[in-house]
Amino acid sequence: MKVFVCIKQVPDTETKIKIRADGNGIDATGIKWVMNPYDEFAVEEAIKMKESGTASAVTAVGLGPKARVSEALRTALAMGADDAIVIDATEDMDSYATAKALAAAIKAEGDGKFILTGKLAIDDNQAAVSQMIAEFLGLPHATVVSKLEYGDNQVTAEREVEGGTREIVQLTLPAVVGANKGLNAPRYASLPGIMKAKKKQIKEIALSALDSNAGELRVKFQDYQLPPEKPPVKVIQGDAAQTAAQLVKLLREEAKVI
Amino acid sequence: MSIVTVFTEFTNGQLKKGALELLTAARSSGNKVQAIALGSGAGRIADQLAQYGVDEAFLGDNAAFDDYNPEIFAAAVAQILEAQKPAIALASSTMLGRDLFPRVAARLKTGVASDCTELTISGDGVQARRPMYAGKCTAAVVFENSPVKMVLMRPNQLPAGTPEGKKNVVVHQVPTPTLDLKTLVKQIVKGASEKLDLTEANVIVAGGRGMRDAASFKLLHDLAEVIGATVGASRAVVDAGWVPHGMQVGQTGKTVAPTLYIACGISGAIQHLAGMSGSKVIVAINKDASAPIFQKATYGLVGDVFEVLPLLTAEFKKLLH
Numbered sequence: 001m002k003v004f005v006c007i008k009q010v011p012d013t014e015t016k017i018k019i020r021a022d023g024n025g026i027d028a029t030g031i032k033w034v035m036n037p038y039d040e041f042a043v044e045e046a047i048k049m050k051e052s053g054t055a056s057a058v059t060a061v062g063l064g065p066k067a068r069v070s071e072a073l074r075t076a077l078a079m080g081a082d083d084a085i086v087i088d089a090t091e092d093m094d095s096y097a098t099a100k101a102l103a104a105a106i107k108a109e110g111d112g113k114f115i116l117t118g119k120l121a122i123d124d125n126q127a128a129v130s131q132m133i134a135e136f137l138g139l140p141h142a143t144v145v146s147k148l149e150y151g152d153n154q155v156t157a158e159r160e161v162e163g164g165t166r167e168i169v170q171l172t173l174p175a176v177v178g179a180n181k182g183l184n185a186p187r188y189a190s191l192p193g194i195m196k197a198k199k200k201q202i203k204e205i206a207l208s209a210l211d212s213n214a215g216e217l218r219v220k221f222q223d224y225q226l227p228p229e230k231p232p233v234k235v236i237q238g239d240a241a242q243t244a245a246q247l248v249k250l251l252r253e254e255a256k257v258i
Numbered sequence: 259m260s261i262v263t264v265f266t267e268f269t270n271g272q273l274k275k276g277a278l279e280l281l282t283a284a285r286s287s288g289n290k291v292q293a294i295a296l297g298s299g300a301g302r303i304a305d306q307l308a309q310y311g312v313d314e315a316f317l318g319d320n321a322a323f324d325d326y327n328p329e330i331f332a333a334a335v336a337q338i339l340e341a342q343k344p345a346i347a348l349a350s351s352t353m354l355g356r357d358l359f360p361r362v363a364a365r366l367k368t369g370v371a372s373d374c375t376e377l378t379i380s381g382d383g384v385q386a387r388r389p390m391y392a393g394k395c396t397a398a399v400v401f402e403n404s405p406v407k408m409v410l411m412r413p414n415q416l417p418a419g420t421p422e423g424k425k426n427v428v429v430h431q432v433p434t435p436t437l438d439l440k441t442l443v444k445q446i447v448k449g450a451s452e453k454l455d456l457t458e459a460n461v462i463v464a465g466g467r468g469m470r471d472a473a474s475f476k477l478l479h480d481l482a483e484v485i486g487a488t489v490g491a492s493r494a495v496v497d498a499g500w501v502p503h504g505m506q507v508g509q510t511g512k513t514v515a516p517t518l519y520i521a522c523g524i525s526g527a528i529q530h531l532a533g534m535s536g537s538k539v540i541v542a543i544n545k546d547a548s549a550p551i552f553q554k555a556t557y558g559l560v561g562d563v564f565e566v567l568p569l570l571t572a573e574f575k576k577l578l579h
Contacts, residue, residue, distance in 0.1 A: 003317055010275045012260065013392065013458070013509060013528055013529055015529060015531065016394075017391045017395055018553040019395060024397070026390075026391065031447070037509070037510055038510070045261070067536055090268040093368070094369070095360065095369075096363065096364065096369060099364065100364075107486065122391075122392060122532075123390070123391055125266070125372070125373050125389070125390075125513065126360075126370075126371075126373070126427065127356050127360070127372055127373075128359075128360035128363070128370060129360075129362070130371060131328070131357060131361040132361065132363070132364040134361065135332075135360075135361050135365055136364055137366035139440070140329060140440035140441040141328060141361070141441075142328075142441070143357055144353065144357075145429075146503070151340075152458040156444065159501065160389060160504050161326075161353045161354075162352065162455035162457070162458070163449045163453060163454070163455045163504070164367065164449025164502055164504040164505070165446060165447065165448050165449040166447040166449070167325070167326070167443060167445075167447075168443075168444045168447070169441055169442065169443050169444060169445055170441070170442040170444050171329075171440060171441055171442075172440040172441075175440070175484050180403065180503075181503055181506075181510045181511070187329075189464050194471050196486040211329065216403060217369075217402055217403070218363070218367075218368060218369030218370075218402060218403055218404050219369040219370070219371055219399060219400070219401060219404070219508055220397065220399075220400040220402060221259075221388075221397035221398070221400070222397060222398050222400050223397060224390065224395050224396070224397045225376070225394065225395060225396050225397075226394075226395050227393065227535075228555065230553075230556075231556075233542070233552050233553065233555045233556065233557065233558040234334070234556065234557050234558065235552075235557075235558045235559075235560065236557060236559050240561055240562070240565040240566050240569055241569050242557075243559050243566065243574075244566055244569035244573050245569075245573050246568040247557060247570065247573075248570065248573040248574055248577055250557060251309075251518065251541070252577065255518075255539045255556065255557075256498075257517050257518040257538065257539050258290075258485065258518070258574070258577070
């Protein structure tokens with residue numbers, strides 16, 4: 001079966017975030033963009049499926065400004081994906097418009113059986129696109145998946161929920177799965193992989209080609225603000241017994257949290 | 259008057275704290291308040307819903323809702339929202355809420371904002387803010403083309419009011435959707451912990467590499483036991499295999515926002531700070547005074563966790579028991 005893996009590009013965690021002058025987004029200058037860490041688990045899983053013969057081919061799909069997003073797709077190709085699709089779109093696409101466009105692009109390919117995404121992207125932390133793709137395609141989904149077993153026309157997913165409880169769900173294929181940490185250990189792209197990736201195809205699709213309302217947003221994020229400055233840490237001095245007593249007193253009387 | 263519909267979670271016949279917070283926000287908006295509760299025992303929380311100002315309750319007191327099956331839950335909730343046409347739908351940003359609401363939003367062709375930390379309802383409008391870029395900034399949520407504004411709130415961000423004089427609540431039974439299911443919940447393997455999940459916990463005691471080994475986590479559990487906390491961990495500790503991934507706080511773990519976060523032997527890598535900097539009061543205990551965790555901490559204690567933790571547990575015991 002053919003596997004699609006959806007990829008988002010996000011600012012590297014170490015990146016310092018500066019707010020744009022109009023307050024409605026972040027200043028993109030100087031940002032180092034990387035593949036969303038959870039998407040790495042999704043890519044790795046897709047490639048492992050191909051290596052084990054479960055998948056016939058792996059297509060990476062990304063959405064956003066095409067020059068930038070193509071870099072993340074190139075990383076997926078270097079890791080072992082066969083080809084890629086980039087949907088050229090602006091920076092400010094919301095979960096709804098993103099999922100709708102990704103679903104439409106995958107549907108247009110015709111023969112998708114299994115779709116992998118990360119469980120969430122670390123930039124907006126919405127955790128919505130995976131479920132929304134499933135809904136738009138009328139497929140079952142499982143998110144926060146840390147183990148997958150492939151059977152005949154079905155897949156069994158283990159998801160970690162609250163308090164260390166695990167849910168084991170069986171999805172009839174085709175299906176959408178959101179990958180969590182623990183699913184696998186993502187590989188690094190090898191040098192031959194990187195060389196090969198340069199020759200692999202990245203197909204370009206214009207957002208408007210998918211559907212006339214493809215870019216219609218439901219949610220915008222505006223009025224970005226930096227968090228208020230924290231007052232400096234209050235360092236508690238003394239020997240261990242004194243500091244422990246002092247801390248308990250402060251938590252009780254000053255912070256009033258105990 | 260508009261309608262605010264709250265998807266409520268409950269356990270052992272009691273509404274979860276996050277649900278109480280949402281109901282409190284909904285009732286103080288002056289709108290008509292509806293609640294949805296699904297699962298065996300939902301009927302038993304009708305009184306509590308009434309005390310929190312719910313006018314109409316949609317209860318699915320039915321074992322078909324006991325395990326979370328996204329298809330069944332999405333069908334039931336979407337059907338209620340489509341029929342009732344609330345202006346606003348709220349749920350807690352828990353594992354269940356975060357999985358469910360986006361699927362329902364896509365079905366209703368409407369917008370959803372998850373993981374919000376601020377919420378004000380006025381008329382049919384919502385003002386919500388949420389952290390962006392791992393808490394490095396926050397942004398206001400603006401809904402467009404959204405028949406229902408769907409908001410997922412992080413627990414512990416809003417005040418939970420007190421139960422008020424009972425009023426009448428109109429109860430509707432939620433029928434079990436008849437579906438050709440493609441999702442089958444095969445098995446639920448209960449975790450060892452009966453404690454609140456990290457994402458809902460009001461107090462968290464977390465350990466890092468400074469705890470030296472897995473066995474030393476007992477010191478954290480001892481403290482957690484006394485103050486009613488949930489135990490968390492840094493990525494280094496999870497990667498070393500000392501504790502399961504479900505306990506990880508940080509970028510590739512859980513994002514938490516308790517009232518009190520006690521970081522023990524955690525240096526404070528940026529990936530960890532990303533997951534806990536929303537905590538109200540942060541205590542850092544670390545022997546390295548230059549550890550980055552101290553820059554985020556409210557109270558800092560430079561010392562040996564092995565020496566301090568037992569003393570701290572004893573002090574709390576004196577105070578609380």
